[in-house]
Structures are given as structure tokens and as C-alpha cells.
Amino acid sequence: MDIGTIELSVEALIGSLLALSILFAFCRSLLSEDFVSTFKTRHSWKSIKVLEQACFCNVCEILLTPSAGLFCDCCGLCTHATPPCQRRADREYRCKDKWLRNESTVRHLWVHGNLPMGVHCAACNEEVDHHVSTDPGLYGWRCAWCQRCYHNDCYTRADSKEACDLGEFKDMIFPPYCFVAARTRDSMRLHLASITPPDIENWEPLIVIANTKSGSSTGANVLSLLRGYLHPLQVMELGSRGPQDALQWAAKASPRPCRILVAGGDGTIGWVLNTIYTLNIKPQPSVAIMPLGTGNDLSRVLGWGAEPPSVLDPVKILRSIRRARSVNLDRYDLQIEKLHYRLPIQRHPTKTIHVYNYFSVGVDAYITYNFHKTRESRFYLLSSRIFNKLLYFTFGTQQVMQPGCEHIEEKLTLYLDNKPVQLPELQALVFLNIDSWGAGCKLCELSNANGEVRIVNSISDGMMEVFGIVSSFHIAQLQCNISKPVRIGQAKQIRLQVKETVPMQADGEPWMQSPADIRLSSRSQARVLKLAAT
Numbered sequence: 462m463d464i465g466t467i468e469l470s471v472e473a474l475i476g477s478l479l480a481l482s483i484l485f486a487f488c489r490s491l492l493s494e495d496f497v498s499t500f501k502t503r504h505s506w507k508s509i510k511v512l513e514q515a516c517f518c519n520v521c522e523i524l525l526t527p528s529a530g531l532f533c534d535c536c537g538l539c540t541h542a543t544p545p546c547q548r549r550a551d552r553e554y555r556c557k558d559k560w561l562r563n564e565s566t567v568r569h570l571w572v573h574g575n576l577p578m579g580v581h582c583a584a585c586n587e588e589v590d591h592h593v594s595t596d597p598g599l600y601g602w603r604c605a606w607c608q609r610c611y612h613n614d615c616y617t618r619a620d621s622k623e624a625c626d627l628g629e630f631k632d633m634i635f636p637p638y639c640f641v642a643a644r645t646r647d648s649m650r651l652h653l654a655s656i657t658p659p660d661i662e663n664w665e666p667l668i669v670i671a672n673t674k675s676g677s678s679t680g681a682n683v684l685s686l687l688r689g690y691l692h693p694l695q696v697m698e699l700g701s702r703g704p705q706d707a708l709q710w711a712a713k714a715s716p717r718p719c720r721i722l723v724a725g726g727d728g729t730i731g732w733v734l735n736t737i738y739t740l741n742i743k744p745q746p747s748v749a750i751m752p753l754g755t756g757n758d759l760s761r762v763l764g765w766g767a768e769p770p771s772v773l774d775p776v777k778i779l780r781s782i783r784r785a786r787s788v789n790l791d792r793y794d795l796q797i798e799k800l801h802y803r804l805p806i807q808r809h810p811t812k813t814i815h816v817y818n819y820f821s822v823g824v825d826a827y828i829t830y831n832f833h834k835t836r837e838s839r840f841y842l843l844s845s846r847i848f849n850k851l852l853y854f855t856f857g858t859q860q861v862m863q864p865g866c867e868h869i870e871e872k873l874t875l876y877l878d879n880k881p882v883q884l885p886e887l888q889a890l891v892f893l894n895i896d897s898w899g900a901g902c903k904l905c906e907l908s909n910a911n912g913e914v915r916i917v918n919s920i921s922d923g924m925m926e927v928f929g930i931v932s933s934f935h936i937a938q939l940q941c942n943i944s945k946p947v948r949i950g951q952a953k954q955i956r957l958q959v960k961e962t963v964p965m966q967a968d969g970e971p972w973m974q975s976p977a978d979i980r981l982s983s984r985s986q987a988r989v990l991k992l993a994a995t
Contacts, residue, residue, distance in 0.1 A: 504533040504556045507685050516575045520546040522598050534685035535693040536605040537572050557605055564638040566624040574599030576610050584615035630779050633667040635692040656713040665718050669696040670707045672725035675753035679769050683724045686775045704733045711746045719746040726754015727969045734987045735815050747787040749990040756969055758818050758897035764992035785990035789921040791894050791983045798978045818968045819898050823889025824866040824933050827964040830971035872961040877952035889930035895920050904928050907945045923983040926951050955981040
């Protein structure tokens with residue numbers, strides 16, 4: 462190789478190193494605070510139909526039609542869905558900071574107009590929205606963090622650049638400066654390394670997890686409305702991986718306790734409670750409920766209602782969670798050991814299912830099993846509580862005409878606290894931890910109706926109540942409060958020997974169970990929020 466070739470090679474190497482150094486400097490600039498701040502303040506646009514009020518575009522100040530209007534569910538900014546307004550809104554208007562480095566406070570983020578109905582000015586305490594009718598267009602100012610609102614005149618006299626104290630719900634909010642982030646992924650995700658608890662009195666942040674597949678679009682609406690009042694990243698959709706990602710926030714906030722709002726049905730709530738147990742989060746988060754399922758039995762018992770409110774008011778939701786008290790809920794281990802009744806008897810590894818509400822064997826589980834098979838079918842297109850109840854009614858009627866669980870007592874051997882129990886003729890056995898079964902049927906209360914020894918049901922005494930169901934028609938009578946269940950007993954240790962394949966369900970999740978030795982007992986407790994009647 463001659464000298465000239467070597468010189469060319471050296472020059473090429475130097476040029477490559479120079480290009481790499483420029484590329485490295487560029488990558489570092491991308492990770493600078495300014496870039497991350499811009500990256501983390503993108504808007505999250507949703508249809509203004511969620512707001513159920515008249516809105517004006519923050520860019521052109523023209524009234525928005527429901528079909529053509531968007532709002533950012535993080536900061537409340539409104540715009541037309543057309544490119545000129547939306548692009549300008551993305552370019553010129555900031556959203557909430559999702560992550561602030563090297564900061565100990567957050568500044569107000571003022572948004573012009575489109576104030577919630579009935580709000581009062583933080584300066585003069587007069588109602589703000591009565592001016593909107595006389596002055597059409599954008600009127601008033603609102604901070605997207607603390608939710609304080611001002612008249613136009615009052616806003617000009619206020620110190621709008623001061624640090625924000627996060628307002629009424631500051632004890633529920635993760636401030637954007639409390640995160641230590643390892644890396645960022647996208648505008649609505651943050652990879653947490655740790656959380657530094659802020660200096661906020663009685664700080665017990667709220668994590669919101671919603672199953673958007675429950676209750677038509679109600680779950681998605683809950684997410685959109687609560688993102689505007691909390692840190693947007695602490696309000697999360699339940700994905701295919703389950704609630705693990707959301708619950709990492711509670712684990713990282715330790716030793717400070719967290720509250721969790723679960724918007725979904727009994728299955729979703731059980732999923733979250735099981736994950737909390739699996740992750741061994743200490744202290745245990747307390748779980749509140751927004752009922753979006755079909756049965757919503759746990760929600761009924763804890764005072765959150767049988768269905769979501771007709772109008773979703775985020776302020777009322779957050780105040781209710783703050784008012785609720787934390788109580789223990791028994792977690793039962795349902796241990797299933799499959800058997801083959803051949804000599805010698807073959808045993809299989811034990812499977813454990815956690816039960817919080819109830820466990821049942823027989824006709825009610827069979828109705829639920831048929832419903833779930835239909836719902837999982839590719840022909841199942843409608844998702845609404847009314848349609849689901851219609852399906853339940855259809856399968857229940859089928860069991861009246863063509864019973865499939867007659868004489869189920871012959872297929873079972875029951876032991877309560879190690880004592881054998883002689884079962885009468887039944888089509889179902891129900892084991893209750895809470896006094897709500899089959900979408901609100903109170904078996905303990907019905908059993909107490911005619912002056913027998915009264916049953917005092919508790920969700921935290923480690924005791925299961927056991928009842929029998931005669932038929933699917935008997936279920937209908939119980940739901941209409943015109944009959945009573947067959948009282949079997951109560952126990953802390955339950956054993957059930959299954960001799961033939963029978964339908965079962967635990968907290969509304971059904972399956973067909975082959976011969977098995979089943980044991981049911983309380984081993985631990987979950988924490989839930991109970992809402993007292995007002």
C-alpha cells in the first residue's frame with residue numbers, strides 16, 4: 462500500500478469519526494431538557510362529545526359542532542378537527558408537562574375559555590359561566606392543573622405566573638417533578654426509575670385503571686375526563702398485559718400509600734386485586750370502583766352503585782373517593798386438585814384461584830358459562846349492559862325449559878369445617894363472601910326474612926355463607942325478592958369433592974370442572990374503599 466492510499470484512508474477515518482461525533486452531539490441534543498419538555502407536552506385529542514357542553518375553538522374562536530370539534534383531554538384546549546386549526550394548536554399551545562427535570566414546583570397552565578358549567582371565580586367568588594351567554598366566544602381562564610377559574614378582568618389582576626399548588630385534588634396528583642425517569646417512550650408513557658414523594662400534606666395519589674371494553678364507551682370517557690384533573694399519565698387504559706404497568710406506579714410510590722380507581726366489572730376488579738397481591742405492593746393500595754360490568758356485585762356492597770352515573774362528573778368522582786374509607790376484604794384461595802377416579806387414584810398439581818365475591822357450582826354457573834361462550838364468539842357484535850342482561854335472561858329461560866344441572870348434589874360431597882353435610886335436592890351451591898350475587902341478589906338478607914337465626918354477613922371475618930338453589934326459576938324468584946334460598950350453613954374451611962364434570966364460576970368467571978378435590982379458605986385480605994351513603 463503506497464503513502465497516498467494510507468493518507469486517504471486516514472482522512473476517511475477522521476471524516477467518519479467527525480460524522481459520528483456530530484451524530485452523537487445531535488442525539489444528546491434530542492435528549493436535552495428542552496426537547497424532552499416539548500416531546501412530553503403533546504396534546505391528546507378526543508371528540509368534544511365527551512364534554513356534553515358547547516365549546517369554542519381556541520385557535521379561531523368559532524363555535525365547534527360535536528362532529529367537527531376536538532379537545533385535549535389532558536389540558537382542555539379545544540380546536541377544529543381540520544388541519545389548519547389543529548396544526549396551529551399543536552404548534553402554538555402547550556399542554557401539561559408530563560415530566561419536569563430539576564424542578565420542585567409546577568407553574569399554572571392557563572387555558573382560555575370553555576370553562577365547566579357552574580364554576581366560580583377564584584378571585585371574586587362570583588359564578589363565571591353567566592357571562593358566557595352575554596359574551597359569546599372564549600371567555601374566562603382556567604388552570605389545567607389546579608382547576609382555578611377567573612373572569613377575564615380578574616385574570617388580568619391575578620398573578621398568573623406564580624407556582625401552582627395543584628388545587629383541591631393535590632393530594633391525589635403525581636406532580637410532574639416527582640418522577641425520576643430512565644427513558645421516555647411516547648407522549649403518554651414514562652418509564653419510571655423511581656418516584657420522589659412531593660412535599661404535599663396527606664399525599665395519597667390516585668391511579669386510574671379503566672377497562673374500555675366494559676360498558677360501551679363509558680370506560681374511555683372516564684379516562685378522558687379524569688386526565689384533565691390529574692396527571693395524564695396516572696390515568697391508564699387496561700391493556701392486554703393487564704394492570705402490571707399501572708401498578709408499578711404504586712410500587713414506586715412506596716412507602717407512601719396509593720389509591721386506585723378501577724373502572725370495569727367484577728372480573729376487572731379481581732384482576733387488579735390479584736396483581737396487587739402478586740406484586741406484593743406494600744403498603745397495599747386501597748381500591749375504589751366505577752361499575753361498568755353487568756353484575757357489579759362488589760361495587761354494590763361497597764356503596765359505589767350498580768351502574769355508572771348517567772352524567773360523569775370528575776369532581777364528584779374524586780370527592781367521593783376522598784370521602785370513602787379503607788376496609789379489609791377477605792381474599793379466598795380456591796385450590797383445585799384434579800382427580801381421576803381410577804385405581805390407583807391419580808392426583809394432579811393444585812391450581813389456585815383467588816375469590817373475592819362468591820364461588821358457585823351448578824345452574825347459575827352454567828348460565829354464565831353459556832353467556833361467556835357467546836360473548837367470545839366472533840358473531841358477538843353488541844357490547845352493552847342491556848344486551849348482556851338480555852342474553853342472561855335467554856340462557857336462564859333455556860335452563861327452565863331444559864334443565865341441565867338436575868340432582869347436582871349427587872355429583873358433590875361437601876364438608877364445612879371438616880364436617881360432612883347432607884345436601885338436599887339442588888341445582889346449584891353458592892358460597893358467599895359478600896351479600897350480593899347474580900347482579901344484586903342479597904341471599905343473606907332474603908334468608909333472614911322469616912325470622913330464622915339471623916346471618917350477619919361480613920366481608921372481612923374469614924367466613925363463607927353457603928346456600929342452595931333449587932332451579933333457574935328459583936334464581937328468578939330470588940332476584941324478584943319473592944323467595945328465599947336454601948340455607949346450608951357457614952364455615953371458614955370448605956372442602957368440595959367433585960365426582961363428575963360440573964359448571965363452576967368464581968366472581969363471574971365460569972369454567973367446566975372435571976372431577977377434583979376443591980378446598981376454599983381465606984388466607985389473606987385486600988384493601989378496598991367503601992363509600993358510605995350520603
